[in-house]
Amino acid sequence: MTFLTALASKGSRVAAQRPWPRVEVDAPTWREAVVGLAAGEATLLGLWSDGQAVHLALCAAETAQVLVISIPCPARRFPSVAIAHPPALRLERVIRDLYGLEPEDSPDRRPWLDHGRWGLRQPLGVPEPASAAGDAYPFHAAVGAPLHQIPVGPVHAGIIEPGHFRFSCNGEAVVRLEERLGYVHKGIDGLMRGASLDRAAKLAGRTSGDSTVAYATAFASAVEAALGLDIPPRAMFLRALMAELERLANHFGDIGAVCNDASFSLIHAHCAILREHVLRVADIAFGHRLMMDCVAPGGTAVDLAPAGAQALPTLMRTIRRRIPELVELYDSTASLQNRTITTGTLTQQLARQYGAGGFVGRGSGRAFDARKLPGYPPYGDLRFEMVVRQNGDVDARVWVRIGEIAQSLALIEQILERLPPGPICADHPPAPGQASEGLALIEGFRGDVLAWVRVAGEGTIAHCHLRDPSWFQWPLLEAAIEGNIVADFPLCNKSFNCSYAGHDL
Amino acid sequence: MRKLLLESLLKAPLTEAPPSPDDGALAELAQSLERASRRRLGRSLSIREVDAGSCNGCELEIHALNNAFYDLERFGLKFVASPRHADVLLVTGPVTRNMREALERTYAATPDPKWVVAVGDCALDGGLFSGSYGVVGGVSAVVPVDLHIRGCPPTPNALLKGLIALVDE
Numbered sequence: 001m002t003f004l005t006a007l008a009s010k011g012s013r014v015a016a017q018r019p020w021p022r023v024e025v026d027a028p029t030w031r032e033a034v035v036g037l038a039a040g041e042a043t044l045l046g047l048w049s050d051g052q053a054v055h056l057a058l059c060a061a062e063t064a065q066v067l068v069i070s071i072p073c074p075a076r077r078f079p080s081v082a083i084a085h086p087p088a089l090r091l092e093r094v095i096r097d098l099y100g101l102e103p104e105d106s107p108d109r110r111p112w113l114d115h116g117r118w119g120l121r122q123p124l125g126v127p128e129p130a131s132a133a134g135d136a137y138p139f140h141a142a143v144g145a146p147l148h149q150i151p152v153g154p155v156h157a158g159i160i161e162p163g164h165f166r167f168s169c170n171g172e173a174v175v176r177l178e179e180r181l182g183y184v185h186k187g188i189d190g191l192m193r194g195a196s197l198d199r200a201a202k203l204a205g206r207t208s209g210d211s212t213v214a215y216a217t218a219f220a221s222a223v224e225a226a227l228g229l230d231i232p233p234r235a236m237f238l239r240a241l242m243a244e245l246e247r248l249a250n251h252f253g254d255i256g257a258v259c260n261d262a263s264f265s266l267i268h269a270h271c272a273i274l275r276e277h278v279l280r281v282a283d284i285a286f287g288h289r290l291m292m293d294c295v296a297p298g299g300t301a302v303d304l305a306p307a308g309a310q311a312l313p314t315l316m317r318t319i320r321r322r323i324p325e326l327v328e329l330y331d332s333t334a335s336l337q338n339r340t341i342t343t344g345t346l347t348q349q350l351a352r353q354y355g356a357g358g359f360v361g362r363g364s365g366r367a368f369d370a371r372k373l374p375g376y377p378p379y380g381d382l383r384f385e386m387v388v389r390q391n392g393d394v395d396a397r398v399w400v401r402i403g404e405i406a407q408s409l410a411l412i413e414q415i416l417e418r419l420p421p422g423p424i425c426a427d428h429p430p431a432p433g434q435a436s437e438g439l440a441l442i443e444g445f446r447g448d449v450l451a452w453v454r455v456a457g458e459g460t461i462a463h464c465h466l467r468d469p470s471w472f473q474w475p476l477l478e479a480a481i482e483g484n485i486v487a488d489f490p491l492c493n494k495s496f497n498c499s500y501a502g503h504d505l
Numbered sequence: 506m507r508k509l510l511l512e513s514l515l516k517a518p519l520t521e522a523p524p525s526p527d528d529g530a531l532a533e534l535a536q537s538l539e540r541a542s543r544r545r546l547g548r549s550l551s552i553r554e555v556d557a558g559s560c561n562g563c564e565l566e567i568h569a570l571n572n573a574f575y576d577l578e579r580f581g582l583k584f585v586a587s588p589r590h591a592d593v594l595l596v597t598g599p600v601t602r603n604m605r606e607a608l609e610r611t612y613a614a615t616p617d618p619k620w621v622v623a624v625g626d627c628a629l630d631g632g633l634f635s636g637s638y639g640v641v642g643g644v645s646a647v648v649p650v651d652l653h654i655r656g657c658p659p660t661p662n663a664l665l666k667g668l669i670a671l672v673d674e
Contacts, residue, residue: 117602123638134606153609157586159554159564162604184558187639202633208563209658253568266506272572273519279569289660290562329506341533501560502602 003041004060007033011069014193016454017437018225022055022068025203030071030079032068033058036198038084042067043355043368044472046450047081047091049356050464051125054078055465057450058309059355064373068439068452068501076125080100087354100125100188100458112133113182113504129298142168142176150486154183154461161500165489168272170486177478189296192464197223197297200213200461204451205292207466208502210253213246214444215466215502216295221376222464223297225438226455227429233420235299236378242282242291242300243443248319248382250445251401251408254359254497258398261490262339270326274319281315284308299425312416316409327402340395344492346480347392354476357447357469359400360496364392370443380412388430392480394495431459444469446499468502519573523580526673527666533652534670549581553591553615557608557644558597558634562658563625566585567595569661570668582668588614593671597624599631600641602654612648620651622667629653 001009010032011023020215025033033056037044045057045066053070060066071078078095080103081088092103093112100117101121116135120127142149147168154162163181188207192200204219205212224231256271279289285308286294294302330336332489346356351364361368370384371379387398432455447469456462477496481489526604556564577583585591588611600608612621623644626632630643644650654667 113603115603117605118638120638127638132602153537154604155555155588155611159567159584161556161559161561161564162607183607184556184598184601185603185639186558186599186601186634187637188634190639191634191637198634206560206562206633206657210565212562253565266509269573270509270568274572276569276572276574290565292562292657325509329509333506340545428575499561 002065003036004058004065005070007036007058008067014437015072016435017068017439018070018228020066020068020439022437022439023054023070025071027079028231029073030056030069033069034081034084037081037088040352044085044087044466045083045355046451046452046467047088047095048094048467049073050463050465051099054095054412055452056081057452063142064375066374066439066441073101076100077157078266078372079105082106082108087475087478090372090475091471094232098122098124099457110137111251113185115182119502123187124193126484137180139166139180140176144175145172159234159395163500167486167489169486172487174481174484174486177481179474179476179478181500182504184501187220189463189465189503192461195461197445197459197461201296202293204243204464204466207297207505208468208499209290209292210250211246211444211446211449211499211502212290213242213295214294214442214449215451215490217243218442218449219453219464220295220297220439221440221442222438222451222453223421223455225440226436226453227432227438228427228436229298229426230421231299231426233378234422235424235426237415238300238304238424240382241304241412241419242286242413243414245278245282245285246291247408247445248405249282251405252278254494255330255398255401256395257497258340258491258494260338261338261494264333264336267326267330270322277315277318281308281311284311296425298428299423301389301425303424304419309416312412316413319405319409327475330398330402337395339488340398340495341393343394343488343494344480344484344500345391345393346476348390350476350479351392352419354472356472356476358399358445358473359447360473360476361447362386362388363396363400365390367392368448370441370448374441376440376442378415381418382411384411394491397495410422432458435462446470446497447473466502466505468499470498470503476497476501483504520576520579521574523669524662524666526670527663530652530654530670531668531673547597550592550672551583551585552593552595553585553588553611554595555597555608555611557596557598557604557628558601558640559625559627563597563628566658566661567597567666568625570664575661575665576667577668580605580669581672588612589616591615592619594619594621594648595624596621596644596650597628599627599634600644600647601639602641603639605641605647608644608647620671621648622652622654622665622671623650624654624659626655628655629655631658
């Protein structure tokens with residue numbers, strides 16, 4: 001019996017959740033799960049609350065079997081997960097910030113998203129009025145005679161999202177980096193409560209703007225799972241087409257930006273041109289450059305425009321023609337390689353422990369891609385390879401992206417060849433009458449996005465939690481930068497390209 | 506690398522003809538942009554971008570302004586790394602409560618004369634996120650705004666139209 005099957009047998013199954021089981025467990029079983037997580041028996045997929053219970057999503061490493069265990073919290077407390085498994089730390093700090101549920105024996109009692117600016121505490125639990133003057137935030141100390149601190153942000157020098165980085169340095173070398181995030185917390189979990197499906201889908205699509213297709217698909221898939229809704233084959237293929245276009249656009253942006261942060265602007269300029277080509281074709285094909293609101297529960301909101309079907313093969317040819325010379329340039333420029341190779345190395349052990357997704361995990365040998373396992377249509381019918389590198393440095397993360405561009409091109413070509421005719425959206429069923437729950441794991445360009453929804457009987461969203469892949473990547477950036485020089489931080493940061501908005505919610 | 510550079514030299518530029526300034530933007534700006542300050546600054550403005558709570562969608566399209574198709578710098582507009590070097594703050598997002606002070610301090614650090622351009626539907630009134638405990642509202646709820654550029658996110662062309670109105674007479 002596998003670890004997850006054994007866990008599942010010790011709880012009582014909650015009938016309402018699909019497609020993966022959710023079981024309610026007692027505190028000893030919860031602790032057993034935490035010990036198993038720490039021992040590497042399973043990977044942490046998510047940890048969230050709905051105010052009444054805390055839910056822990058687990059994934060078996062080999063089979064990608066998924067299980068959610070829930071612990072009811074009538075006493076407003078739950079046993080800490082992070083006490084044995086550090087990847088859960090920020091997630092459980094958030095549960096306390098938003099819902100006021102106390103993680104017992106948690107190793108870090110500092111608030112995370114709550115900066116003391118909201119004018120209330122526990123906004124989604126039992127709100128208590130509070131000062132909005134802002135809390136002091138004690139950073140971890142790094143002690144030693146020659147050390148100095150460099151505070152950076154929240155407003156950064158580039159056109160990027162806000163966050164604070166506190167560097168403790170010994171001369172040029174970074175001894176410790178500590179992140180402080182939460183600046184763009186908009187309260188999406190709260191806004192989702194009671195929202196109509198349409199409004200909730202719009203919110204999900206604006207959780208992290210660069211991954212709007214991935215988020216909209218994750219949200220829609222979770223809703224469809226909850227309602228038992230089958231979507232038309234054409235919609236599955238269109239979603240995959242949009243997802244691969246989104247991956248292409250972002251990977252071009254990232255490769256260019258990494259090179260730019262190594263002061264090699266030529267590749268940046270050419271990648272920006274390719275990215276623009278992709279966005280223009282997305283606009284022609286689906287009516288929006290970033291494809292916002294194009295995926296909707298039940299299928300897609302728009303069909304592929306005839307002009308888009310014509311423009312896509314041309315785009316594929318353009319990209320295929322330009323890629324080899326850019327890759328050769330990247331590979332043969334010693335000054336650039338000098339910056340990226342052996343810089344910002346993330347160990348395989350940490351990538352595995354944190355369940356890091358996307359190019360961060362796959363650049364450090366973690367062969368996980370939600371399109372393969374657990375898998376979702378139409379990817380089971382399409383041929384593509386998972387791109388994995390072992391070195392874990394900035395260079396490895398660049399090469400994973402380069403490899404994935406080739407895979408996305410191949411996928412788009414297969415999708416265009418096999419795009420089935422027919423409707424693009426299933427009819428919405430009548431309100432289900434009773435609450436139902438759905439869970440989905442969708443591979444965005446950055447990694448796997450987890451979506452959990454509880455649809456109320458009248459068809460509105462009772463609760464929705466969206467977990468960005470960055471939750472398990474941001475903490476690893478702190479580890480990867482250690483011992484590197486301060487000037488290489490932008491390079492390392494860009495190679496991770498974690499989301500601030502998706503993380504801050 | 507030489508081959509790539511040479512090819513780029515020989516090929517026709519990708520940069521496209523500029524769009525005409527947005528009429529609505531010109532009207533909105535007429536009140537705040539005096540001729541005197543225009544003369545003083547010439548046709549060149551430095552822009553500091555501030556994400557005050559956006560989903561990052563607006564940032565992606567603002568980034569696109571620097572690519573070869575839009576080439577923002579040909580209009581004398583360029584992005585700078587510090588508010589102390591800026592004439593214009595380009596602010597995105599519904600302003601979150603956690604970013605309010607950072608936005609106020611960035612505004613205070615920008616020398617006069619200065620203008621604020623609010624970018625995106627969220628920056629207008631908080632958009633989809635208005636009413637949340639974590640959100641103050643639109644940009645004008647925190648700092649005075651001279652120009653709004655609508656869109657979710659605004660396309661690079663819409664951004665160009667608004668920004669050209671800033672430097673065009």
